[in-house]
Amino acid sequence: MDKIKMTANVIRQDEIAYEIYSLVISAKEIADRAKPGQFVNLFSADGSRLLPRPISICEIDKNNGTIRLVYRVAGAGTKEFSALTSDHTIEVMGPLGNGFTPEGSKAILIGGGIGIPPMLELAKQLDCEKSIVLGFRDEEFLSDEFEPYGKVYKSSDAGNIGVKGTVMDAIKEYGIKGDIIYACGPLPMLRAISDYALSNGIKAQISMEEKMACGIGACLACVCKSKDIDDHSKVNNKRICKEGPVFYAGEVEF
Secondary structure (H helix, E strand, O other): OOEEEEEEEEEEEEEEEOOOEEEEEEEEHHHOOOOOOOEEEEOOOOOOOOEEEEEEEEEEEEOOEEEEEEOOOOOOOHHHHOOOOEEEEEEEEEEEOOOOOOOEEEEEEEEEHHHHHHHHHHOOOOOOOOEEEEEEEOOOOHHHHHHHHOEEEEEEEOOOOOEEEHHHHHHHHOOOOOOEEEEOOHHOOOOOOOHHHOOOOOEEEEEEOOOOOOOOOOOOOEEEOOOOOOOOOOOEEEOOOOOOEEEEEEEEEO
């Protein structure tokens, strides 16, 4: 079995932007198996919160047996996690889902909002020319950590960080070109990227952010419409937590 459930020690945690936290945990068995684009489930210590919280893997350190998770506080579960310190442990299951597949010689990596963190490990592992486009709401985070791995371009809603507008506005403004796109972020962003890739004959791998429940493909809470019939549900659906979260543009509908 590729995924495991274990009790992980918290190594450190820092707030890197308003209500955005960087959590490093010791989870060697998961780190050994993980690849960019996958996620883990974190379990609450509160018995009333039965469902785990899926969080994308930001960095993988196989040598030290740790993984880094960067997440935004969005509810009671993630608020609980934000109080973790180095004397705590947490139940974690992973690695889950299908990650990115390395291909192409000139990659465009696109992250929007909390879809930025899972792009960092991909940027580290891809062995090709890379343009990295990061879209922010109003506060910048992680961008300096991408700089060793490629040329970084930025956009923001208000224009206080990089180009004013969306990541697509930044791509057009700077004339960014590539033969493969990797992207993670909110659905409107992914829809625009998918349309752009398909209309320009560019391959694109997109990681979909969606509410998940079981995280292992059993409950069908995170299905999306797909071009092909799913072997599990027997309809035109894909389970984001199982067949995804990474899909090729054109494979799923928005």
